[in-house]
Amino acid sequence: MLQDEPRYGYQLKTEFESATGGVWPLNVGQVYTTLDRLERDGFVSMEVGDDEQKLYTITVKGVGELGDWWEAVPADDPPPRDELMLKVLMAIEHGPEHALGVLTRQRSALTSLLQIRRRERTPLDRSPDSSPPTGEALAARLVTDALIVRAEADLRWLEVCEARITAGAGPR
Amino acid sequence: MLQDEPRYGYQLKTEFESATGGVWPLNVGQVYTTLDRLERDGFVSMEVGDDEQKLYTITVKGVGELGDWWEAVPADDPPPRDELMLKVLMAIEHGPEHALGVLTRQRSALTSLLQIRRRERTPLDRSPDSSPPTGEALAARLVTDALIVRAEADLRWLEVCEARITAGAGPR
DNA sequence: CGACACATGTAACACGTTACATGATTTG
């Protein structure tokens, strides 16, 4: 956001929340601690205006870092410790029976969660001439879409796991 | 793991790594700090054997907590702060042109990453009578599967984002 | 005999996060 133009701390909070469709509430305090740390590392600089309020500006170093961030694809080596994966792997370690129990429970929980999310997904593109969503509505919609797509992926993965486990444990 | 039977700290490290197919290396030090914290919270208890070595046992309280964990589906409210989502939403905030650039770059990066992973996926189920993978091999395979499925989901999502943005910015 | 696995820990840091405290300005 600072790349756009300098901002106040509080402003960053409100704009962040509107940019993310209100799904990610942000404690203001965290904005200030983060800004302090960014300043410590030389990524932003701060100046106090006549009104005692603090304007934060991104530095050259900060712009460079940001450029890298825009390009970077979220790292994967080692793969991020994911709770679901961990849970399934540990369940397997615990024995196939236990693993199957955990898997089916996770699967049914995820299925109903998915249905809820599909229903929650704002159905705003009914008529063909309705204007596409913008701003906060768009952001909220995209987040929901992402959560749905990810849940579907997890579900598919759980099915793969079940298949592999029954294949390994059943007919042997 | 402790639910199975009491273990040494070092043992937890090695077993964790083998249970996760070697994809998640674990600093031993972390095992001990974590065990200390678990003991502090009353989830495990420790006793020193005659050989000066420390055996960690799960407590009743710990078993209860673990039971909850097995059942729980990874929380989602508010949705986890995800780097990719954040990046896309911030790119949109920055303007459609910038967003499209970021999106296509992310998409191509993810596509090639996906191809690499698909190739890396150990093709061990060639012959129909080969025994299914077990232990470490199974774990490693499942992790790869998960990463692939998730990457596919991210890719689909990126396409949805592109569609919505071009629909919102192009013909308007 | 030297390297490696086994085994245990400590100190320190960064980061995300929250609870709390304070004051100015705007608006119903």
Added chain:
DNA sequence: CAAATCATGTAACGTGTTACATGTGTCG
């Protein structure tokens, strides 16, 4: 005038993570 919004911060905590230090046993 009271409540909400704007605006700024601090102290503290928990956790993930690493670097470092130390010692025993075993095996080629």
